Amino acid sequence: xxxxxxxxxxxxxxxxxxxxxxxxxxxxxxxxLAWHGDVALLSRWTPATLVLVHLFALGLLGNAMLGSLxxxxxxxxxxxxxxxxxxxxxxxxxxxxxxxxxxxxxTSSHALAAPAAVLLxxxxxxxxxxxxxxxxxxxxxxxxxxxxxLAVLALMATAMLGLVLLAARTGWRMPAAAGxxxxxxxxxxxxxxxxxxxxxxxxxLPMLQGTRAPPVAAARAWQIGVLLTLCVIAADTAGxxxxxxxxxxxxxxxxxxxxxxxxxxxxxHRRNAMLRAFWRAxxxxxxxxxxxxxxxxxxxxxxxxxxxxVGLPLLVVGMAMEITGFLTWIALRQRVPxxxxxxxxxxxxxxxxxxxxxxxxxxxxxxxxxxxxVPVLARIAGGTLVLAYAMSLHALxxxxxxxxxxxxxxxx
Ligand code: HEM
Numbered sequence: 001x002x003x004x005x006x007x008x009x010x011x012x013x014x015x016x017x018x019x020x021x022x023x024x025x026x027x028x029x030x031x032x033l034a035w036h037g038d039v040a041l042l043s044r045w046t047p048a049t050l051v052l053v054h055l056f057a058l059g060l061l062g063n064a065m066l067g068s069l070x071x072x073x074x075x076x077x078x079x080x081x082x083x084x085x086x087x088x089x090x091x092x093x094x095x096x097x098x099x100x101x102x103x104x105x106x107t108s109s110h111a112l113a114a115p116a117a118v119l120l121x122x123x124x125x126x127x128x129x130x131x132x133x134x135x136x137x138x139x140x141x142x143x144x145x146x147x148x149x150l151a152v153l154a155l156m157a158t159a160m161l162g163l164v165l166l167a168a169r170t171g172w173r174m175p176a177a178a179g180x181x182x183x184x185x186x187x188x189x190x191x192x193x194x195x196x197x198x199x200x201x202x203x204x205l206p207m208l209q210g211t212r213a214p215p216v217a218a219a220r221a222w223q224i225g226v227l228l229t230l231c232v233i234a235a236d237t238a239g240x241x242x243x244x245x246x247x248x249x250x251x252x253x254x255x256x257x258x259x260x261x262x263x264x265x266x267x268x269h270r271r272n273a274m275l276r277a278f279w280r281a282x283x284x285x286x287x288x289x290x291x292x293x294x295x296x297x298x299x300x301x302x303x304x305x306x307x308x309x310v311g312l313p314l315l316v317v318g319m320a321m322e323i324t325g326f327l328t329w330i331a332l333r334q335r336v337p338x339x340x341x342x343x344x345x346x347x348x349x350x351x352x353x354x355x356x357x358x359x360x361x362x363x364x365x366x367x368x369x370x371x372x373x374v375p376v377l378a379r380i381a382g383g384t385l386v387l388a389y390a391m392s393l394h395a396l397x398x399x400x401x402x403x404x405x406x407x408x409x410x411x412x
Pocket of ligand 1 (some may be wrong): 061121161185
């Protein structure tokens with residue numbers, strides 16, 4: 001990352017709190033599954049499943065992606081998030097709103113729905129508005145800024161549809177149109193999560209994994225393809241399209257994964273072996289989900305678990321560990337007096353910790369997907385998920401603590 005980008009970056013504790021919270025929600029997702037067992041995986045529609053989906057989608061992925069945006073906007077968009085002072089407050093409001101949303105989904109409580117909607121909707125709207133200002137003002141590569149902007153717009157659409165669904169679920173308004181859940185899910189998973197990973201990945205893959213940058217024409221074709229796919233899904237709320245056509249909507253997972261495999265294989269300077277391994281494992285799950293979705297009769301719970309519970313989490317957990325090394329180094333530079341030598345950025349995060357975390361996540365992911373087919377494994381999968389996220393959180397904490405240890409050493 002360039003010196004300019006660091007100069008514009010927020011205090012490292014700000015993105016750090018998003019990353020740590022993300023992993024804590026991941027561990028809670030494991031606890032939830034260990035508690036409820038197969039009920040959380042047998043059908044899309046049980047309250048236990050909806051809670052598990054949002055523990056992953058908003059708790060783990062949401063926090064990780066909002067935190068990464070705070071850190072990467074100066075690098076990827078050439079402009080920091082304006083009013084960075086409010087971001088800690090947005091973090092607290094978002095997570096409190098999420099806790100209330102989960103309680104509402106679990107109990108269908110009418111009373112909790114309104115505060116959940118205000119806190120969650122308000123914090124996401126504020127964050128999205130700030131990110132869009134940064135993208136418009138920015139001087140970064142146009143196609144990357146467009147990609148981030150589109151992802152943020154998809155997040156706003158997801159949140160608005162989510163609030164309408166919540167109102168329908170808790171009896172505040174008429175039942176939602178059939179198919180609206182699919183539109184909400186597609187905007188959230190394909191538009192926001194995949195869209196943002198692809199846009200930011202175009203910058204971080206060369207920077208952190210030593211690959212070539214994806215060609216601009218390919219990035220544009222991807223953006224147009226994702227937009228068209230979302231339009232088709234939105235136009236199909238009435239269920240006019242044949243199921244076979246809707247299955248093809250999973251193409252972004254397979255194409256994203258294939259592109260990462262090709263870029264990694266042709267990388268001129270391979271860097272950060274463990275990050276590359278996290279991405280290979282995550283992309284293998286996404287590729288499998290994309291291919292399975294095209295298969296007639298493939299269960300949506302299996303493909304959804306591969307995407308939301310395994311593939312995307314592996315990408316963001318790998319990134320969270322890599323970014324933590326950078327954040328700790330920035331904190332060290334800020335805390336330790338000038339002239340005192342600090343360790344290199346690549347030496348701060350224990351590689352053994354990353355390797356153990358990857359191993360635990362791959363086992364937990366395998367058990368989670370198996371549990372969608374062999375329900376008796378659900379509680380074991382939940383317990384293994386708790387272990388994997390706890391190990392990642394512990395590794396993150398050990399690295400971050402180094403900045404305080406070095407400060408004490410330098411001043412003592
Ligand atoms: C303000 C934020 C959000 C709210 C209030 C919200 C609310 C909801 C509600 C109420 C449902 C259940 C609909 C029903 O069956 O009655 C739902 C389903 C779903 N949501 Fe969200 N959501 C939000 C954000 C997101 C995000 C960001 C994602 C993805 C990244 C997401 C992914 C999904 C998925 C995949 C489903 C379908 C669950 C399934 O098929 O089992 N949601 N959401």
